[in-house]
Amino acid sequence: MAEYKLKGVSSLGLKPGDKQEVEVEGLDAKVLLLNASGKVQAVGPRCTHYGAPLVKGILGTNGKLTCPWHGACFNAQTGDIENAPALNALPVFKATERDGAVYITGDAETIKAGNRKPTFKCATAGTAQTDKVVVVGGGSGALGVIEGLREGGFTGPITLISNEGYLPIDRPKLSKALMTDLGKLQWRDDEWYKTGSVEVVKDEVTGVNFADKSIATKSGGTFAYTKLVLSTGGTPKTLPLQGFRVLGNIFTLRNVHDAKKIVDAIGEQKGKKIVVIGSSFIGMEIAACTSANNDVTVVGMEKAPFERILGEEVGNIIKKGIEAKGVKFYMSAGVERAEPSGSDPANVGFVHLKDGTKLDADIVILAVGVAPATEYLKDNSVLRLESDGSLKTDESFAVVGLKDVYALGDIATYPYHGPGGEGKYVRIEHWNVAQNAGRTAARHIVNPTLKPEFFTPVFWSAVGAQMRYCGNTMANGWDDVVMQGKPDEGKWVAYYTKGETVVAMASMGMDPVMAQCAQLMQLHRMPGKKELQDGLDVLSLGPPQ
Template identity: 30%
Template sequence: MSEQAIVVVGAGLAGAHVVQGLRAEGFAGPITLLGQESELPYDRTKLSKEYLQGRMDRTAIRLHDETWYVDHEVDLRLGTVVESIDRAARTVRLTTGETLPYHRLVLATGADSRRIPFPGADLPGVMALRELGESDALKDLFAAGGQLAVVGAGWIGLEVAASARQAGMTVTVVAPNVQPLDNILGPRIGAYFADLHVRNGIDLRMGVGARGVLERDGRAGGIVTDHGDIAADAVLIAVGAVPRVALAEQAGLAVDNGVLTDERLVTSDPAILAVGDIANAHNTLLGQRLRREHWDNALRQGALAARTILDLAGTYDWQPYFYTDQFDLGMEYVGNNLASDEPVVRGALESGEFIVFWQRDGVVTAAMNVNIWDVNDTLRGIVGRRVDRERLVDQEIPLADLP
């Protein structure tokens, strides 16, 4: 069995798409998909958006129903934890003591919410958002109402803040940077997101560092900051994520901000691949390593890993993509800009419908469409091209004619 068996550790988006890709490409051998959560594989990106807002239920965010795994002869094991990997024997050992042989192994173990080791961080009422149960807990909180304090003004923090505010909660967001997302989008576009949240009733406090969690009746009662205390009924810590690399480290794989892979997602062991949030992979289009925690990357890398296993053509050769929904803002982004790259706005920010290009030395490094739809594929074709700034802002020139 081990001569053909594929074992995938991690039943998130990336892992499930490895399995889906293998069957779609005609692989008929045994596949085992191991998931640490007890839930069927689901779309994690919905947890801070549609699912949290009640616009999608548990069934709608699943990638497949249970019968799909049966019909496609996938040995899906939920609530299963892998203890170790024996690379010499080509086996994985489960915490139950069972060992599973593999011909090729795929690590899709994802990431954990980053924790802050400050006083009170372990109190009841201190929340994070990475798994379905955590989104359920936030939904219960929304239903009860009251005050929510959010530590962090990144994508998850802002999305949850918007959802909480739309549910009727009083929301305070604190973060040490000057503007939300300014480490990604730069200060000008970060300021646009700040204004969006303030206009919608968020108490946004930038340049403020959290120092601890206040205790009230044995639970979180707010946060301590370097600008005073902020009362709240619950606290969300949303300061990023860290890749789950303990299993890879135990196996002796090369690790540096994730599991290092080549352009085919193969690790330092030719029999083992890594995909999704943990893969620090060589991107052939950009000529550098990238580790991205986004929906699009999980889907594409899952499909690429399947093709790699089957010795079919394909490399990690696409631009990063992500999207967000906050209040009345819907946005798609493609590219890989630096925060220091110059933002060029096509349209007017105050209209709420515009496109942003980022440029470095005249080359478009990324593009973002805000409340303008069906243009992202066109923007993808512009990213990486040298385009005069005057052409980018001239709305009389069709997007397709810019490059």
């Protein structure tokens, strides 16, 4: 440990909620100097998720520091993770004022790194811990619960069972960039899981015996548990129409294997005619990321992309940006069938729409939604699935009616207590919701007396430009949209309201607004519809408190 002087800082006179990114003398590094709940210190300057500058984030007077890009939240006093999608915590450095200068104390390598891995190393041999946790599914929720357990001091055995053939990945990169390199996609490597004494089983779960607390797998394995976490994600839907189930070069996208098939079909030469069926987030992201050097067409049933979630006005704003990349759209369209070309009867050649339009297609990508991946539970006599195939949980993501069982992510329907939610049960298919649900379940397993804390759902989308969203429009719907900013310049905010209550927001080119709203929604202190209609800038409210 050594002491380092901060350039251009003469005092620790920051007010609660204030922050300043500064250089460290003698090191090629910066830190974020901030006042967290009355305590001035320095932390790593960038979000540990994708490296967003935290100086542009939001620091509440409660000490919560929220990333401006993807909603990751840190405890600015301890550096610990409060909310996904960050995995590594922030390092914290003591700051002192002396002789008209400010110094921080820390290790040079840690200051340069700007992050610290959470407490994960664990040796379960000989432990007095009696619980054994089995996690089914290798997605975001699984990662959240496993790391949350070890961070929370759980020392019992943990087994992860996943049928994907690899460790948990950064799944959003599949649709946003068609990335297939596991070295860049996997959040942690094999050695990381070994240090935490996590047994990784690459197999498929075929059934659960809740009475005996055991799991059966496709290869014939049996795994006992005392606590079970189900996080099997979603299964992409297909079209039950002529040609779609028999022709080649028709793909869905859920895992790395799917992405590799699509990349291989496009090939290095590109120049392919790609038809994307579906105009919500997966479809629009795929259209945007494949548009370079390909002829891409999107077919959507809605009047505008994202109409159900974001509304027609916002959907058309985003559509215009993607059209600028050369992507063509057929909206309010119905698909009739797929057929092969004359030269290649095994693969798709055309997509026919119900209005008679015939689209050339070398490749078809189906992005028509997902269903909860709970097929292995459908014949279970002690479990009742919801009508959509999901599992009903409480606020801690414990399955209602089952002891010691939790459900996360796409398969969980849980009570929503955000603005306008009123405890209505919702199923939210967001990456950060699954990971936060995992962290919530982990805290409940470690200490069942802890009351779960509401987290604001956040998602982001690479649709021509980066879109940010927080809140939820699905609990009780929305009846109006308040627009601010300049859509023609790519800088706008849309506030979705139900009566006077703002239930969600979406934005482009104004990232700190999302971070501010995420904190305000968590605190239930979002301004009302009329204030926003009158032009209120939520950033003018200062640090949330």
